[in-house]
Amino acid sequence: MVGMTTSQRSGLNPRPVFSQLPQYAAGKPPVPVEGLTQFKLSSNENPFGPVEPVARVLAEFNTVHRYPDPLSTALRTRLGEHLGVNADDIVTGAGSLGALNQILATFAGSHEDGVQDEVIYAWRSFEAYPICVGLAGAKSVQVPNLPNGAHDLDDMAAAVTHQTRVILVCTPNNPTGPAVTENQVRDFLAKVPSDVLVVIDEAYFEFCAASEIPEGQEPPVNGLDVLPDYENVIILRTFSKAQGLAGLRVGYSISHPAITQYLRVGATPFAVTSIAEQAAVASINHNDAVMQRVAHLVEQREKVVTQLTNLGYWVPETRANFVWLPLGEHSAAFAELAERNALSVRAFAGEGVRVSIGEDEANDRFLALAEQFEHRTSAP
Structure with a gap:
């Protein structure tokens, strides 16, 4: 068969789904301003990095020329001991996002007849979700958050159809902050068919x-308390946030053998590097030091929320390492004010601004700018 000539070709084109996907917008670094220290509050990173014993492991690593263990055996074993789960129930990935992509690639996509599986998630939520779902070949079903920024679990359950294969529950929700409780999750799972992955x-x-929960209020769910009772539940976690290993990309999923038997087949080989695995194990071994830093960030978060409230802002309840200002049409203006003052924040056009909790000085500068800003957020 004679091939097409160059003049007959229409160019190198991606799959049609690419025209429908949003672009991921990573948090930008701060713009230099003379006389001011720059602070990045746009990416939900741990500003203090890994704890000292982990930093030593990174400095002494010397086997970069060797392939990593594709099963991350040492990490899964140590995680199993730390979390009280079977190591075989853990599948590692390049961050929790990598672990999520493995789940979607395994369980959600398009069929030979062109019918797409559906993946339900709240919106707004983690902005990579629609990209990951689309690249897997599945269809996004976005369910609007409640006015307070929390998941509308009733509407998410009502959105389930015969095509639904996966539901994503982001808790605490990025970028708005609220978390779901165990009772809410159990009530939700009671409405979801057992052949739909949650x-x-x-x-x-x-x-x-690390958060202090007011008396009479139910704490956020610990997924591991729910997992034993539901075969269709998968837990996603990461070492990127609390442990300060965002640049190493190490995360994991925890689920039952009926799920992990397939996830291991769909897992990206060598996704977790040896240096990432060793740093993650060291983080577990020094978890008390990690949680001391987390406690400080939570203390700073509560200070920020309190002072914003005192300034007249309404802020959704947050259990993460960031706060959400639903500034709507004024979001870009606040981001520009921050930029002029050597701070970077994450603005979502027309919706709001997410501000990560950073160094103490950075948090103080953010509060000073919030006091200067003429617009306030109001309760829904």
Whole structure:
């Protein structure tokens, strides 16, 4: 068969789904301003990095020329001991996002007849969700958040159809902050068919664990308390946030053998590097030091929320390492004010501004700018 000539070709084109996907907008670094220290509050990073024993492991690593263990055996074993789960129930990935992509690639996509599986998630939520779902070949079903920024679990359950394969529950929700409780999750799971996977994305779990819960209020869910009772639940966690290893990309999922038997087949080989695995194990071994830093960030978060409230802002309840200002049409203006003052924040056009909790000086500068800003957020 004679091939097409160059003149007959229409160019190199991606799959049609690409025209429908949003672009992921990572948090930008701060713009230099003379006389001011720059602070990045736009990416939900731990500003203090890994604890000292982990930093030593990174400095002494010397086997970069060797392939990593594709099963991350040492990490899964140590995680199993730390979390009280079977190591075989853990599948590692390049961050929790990598672990999520493995789940979607395994369980959601398009069929030979062109019918797409559906993946339900709240919106607004983690902005990578629609990209990941679309690239897997599945269809996004976005369910609006409640006015207070929390998941509308009733509407999410009502959105389930025969095509639904996966539901994503982001708790605490990025970028708005509210977390779901165990009772809410159990009530939700009672409404979801057992053949639909429910992924509880707990990227910010440690910040929930370090939070003081007001008397009479139910704490955020610990997915591991729910997992034993539901075969269709998957837990997602990461070392990017609390442990300060965002640049190393190491995360994991926890689920039952009926799920992990397939996830291991769909897992990206060598996704977790040896240096990432060693740093993650060292983080577990020094968890008390990690949680001391988390406790400080939570203390700063509560200070920020209190002072914003005193300034007249309404802020959704947050159990993560960030706060959400639903500034609507004024979001870009606040981001520009921050930029002029050597701070970077994450603005979502027309919706709001997410501000990560950073160094103490950075948090103080953010509050000073919030006091200057002429617009306030109001309760829904």
